[in-house]
Amino acid sequence: MKRTQVVIVGAGPAGLLLGQLLHREGIDTLLLERRSAEYVAGRIRAGVLEPGTVNVLEHAGVATRLHAEGLVHEGVEIGFRGRRHRIDLKALTGKSVTVYGQTEVTRDLMEARAAAGMLSVYEAEDVALHDVGGNTPRVSFRHQGVVHEVACDFIAGCDGFHGISRRSIPAESLSVSERVYPFGWLGVLADTPPAWHELIYANSEQGFALASMRSPTRVRCYVQCDLTERVEQWSDERFWAEFRLRLGGEIGARVPDAPSIEKSIAPLRSFVAEPLRFGRLFLAGDAAHIVPPTGAKGLNLAVSDVFYLSEALRDSYREVPGERAERALDAYSTRALRRIWRAERFSWWMTRQLHRFPGDAFDSRLQHTELEYLFESRAAQVSMAENYVGLPL
Numbered sequence: 001m002k003r004t005q006v007v008i009v010g011a012g013p014a015g016l017l018l019g020q021l022l023h024r025e026g027i028d029t030l031l032l033e034r035r036s037a038e039y040v041a042g043r044i045r046a047g048v049l050e051p052g053t054v055n056v057l058e059h060a061g062v063a064t065r066l067h068a069e070g071l072v073h074e075g076v077e078i079g080f081r082g083r084r085h086r087i088d089l090k091a092l093t094g095k096s097v098t099v100y101g102q103t104e105v106t107r108d109l110m111e112a113r114a115a116a117g118m119l120s121v122y123e124a125e126d127v128a129l130h131d132v133g134g135n136t137p138r139v140s141f142r143h144q145g146v147v148h149e150v151a152c153d154f155i156a157g158c159d160g161f162h163g164i165s166r167r168s169i170p171a172e173s174l175s176v177s178e179r180v181y182p183f184g185w186l187g188v189l190a191d192t193p194p195a196w197h198e199l200i201y202a203n204s205e206q207g208f209a210l211a212s213m214r215s216p217t218r219v220r221c222y223v224q225c226d227l228t229e230r231v232e233q234w235s236d237e238r239f240w241a242e243f244r245l246r247l248g249g250e251i252g253a254r255v256p257d258a259p260s261i262e263k264s265i266a267p268l269r270s271f272v273a274e275p276l277r278f279g280r281l282f283l284a285g286d287a288a289h290i291v292p293p294t295g296a297k298g299l300n301l302a303v304s305d306v307f308y309l310s311e312a313l314r315d316s317y318r319e320v321p322g323e324r325a326e327r328a329l330d331a332y333s334t335r336a337l338r339r340i341w342r343a344e345r346f347s348w349w350m351t352r353q354l355h356r357f358p359g360d361a362f363d364s365r366l367q368h369t370e371l372e373y374l375f376e377s378r379a380a381q382v383s384m385a386e387n388y389v390g391l392p393l
């Protein structure tokens with residue numbers, strides 16, 4: 001291939017879904033991914049889908065298995081000082097969330113892309129972007145020892161936080177806001193039926209824990225850990241003992257020592273690079289922003305970004321090149337950033353209320369007061385619930 005309309009860099013959920021949405025608009029794409037298809041399909045990450053995300057996946061034609069296998073949750077629980085408080089998402093907002101692993105979303109999108117005959121190059125090495133600020137954008141890469149260069153109209157940088165797209169924009173054209181948290185999440189995936197019905201976010205004396213699941217037979221559980229710790233220091237027995245302690249109560253007592261099938265430590269970070277457009281290059285998903293996972297927003301934001309981007313590209317192709325087409329393209333950054341910052345605020349707020357922070361008694365009392373207010377005030381619960389199920393797209 002010497003030319004395509006849109007080159008998409010990165011086959012995470014953002015890149016794969018963008019390709020699918022553009023395909024349905026009759027726009028051609030080439031997808032370039034650094035890793036192998038097997039690696040991408042096996043990567044364990046997020047798992048809570050907002051109703052808006054489910055709608056976009058339906059619109060993209062990839063929601064059949066999601067509806068058959070996804071678990072609909074009408075509430076979440078918050079554990080604090082030995083008690084559990086349920087936030088009734090359905091009663092408070094009329095909406096629920098769907099538990100369906102990012103791995104499954106990825107698999108559905110990869111299958112749809114292959115079935116539609118869209119071109120993807122996995123194990124693309126040395127991907128480099130050229131003339132992104134000018135009129136002849138191109139992408140070069142090496143595959144199986146051969147160097148290729150593809151000309152295009154636009155480049156979608158969907159290559160995650162460590163990708164090359166954001167780094168291809170001159171620093172002076174990008175404004176960066178960042179907060180790094182003084183702890184990480186140690187996550188374990190295990191094949192055992194969950195001892196809980198809905199996700200439990202626990203703020204305990206020992207630190208945060210999250211009881212989550214991916215299916216009726218598979219759990220995904222996390223504990224807040226020190227950033228200096230390494231996965232090898234955490235045997236399965238040590239993890240489950242700590243998790244039981246933090247979860248507490250009769251549910252904690254029912255958690256078995258299930259062997260882990262994946263175990264990893266992820267640092268927590270809030271990050272936004274803006275604007276999301278530089279010339280012919282657009283950033284989407286983790287390439288542009290990171291949220292701490294406490295609000296379950298990372299995957300959902302990747303989906304809303306590419307939904308907006310697909311509309312902007314579609315609208316610009318419908319115009320003759322000129323001012324109106326440029327305005328359609330500019331609309332992407334403005335629309336997406338509004339939603340991104342709201343998710344950043346909510347993810348920061350959830351993180352702030354649920355973790356143990358190094359700080360003084362004042363910080364700690366404020367956290368307790370905030371949680372007590374949440375448990376007692378319907379207005380506070382509505383605010384949390386409407387953010388958790390996701391603000392409208």
Ligand SMILES: Cc1cc2nc3c(=O)[nH]c(=O)nc-3n(C[C@H](O)[C@H](O)[C@H](O)COP(=O)(O)OP(=O)(O)OC[C@H]3O[C@@H](n4cnc5c(N)ncnc54)[C@H](O)[C@@H]3O)c2cc1C
Nearest residue numbers: 010012013014034045046159160163285286296297298299
């Ligand atoms: C370890 C981890 C755990 C997470 N857990 C949760 C969670 O529990 N809950 C939650 O809500 N969110 C979680 N997230 C966040 C969520 O998974 C991400 O927000 C989501 O994956 C973003 O999708 P994306 O497509 O933008 O980026 P990614 O999924 O990161 O995809 C980017 C793709 O680009 C590829 N790439 C990178 N560089 C290049 C290059 N130079 N050339 C070509 N391709 C390249 C990568 O290999 C990758 O396939 C987690 C993230 C991580 C990293």
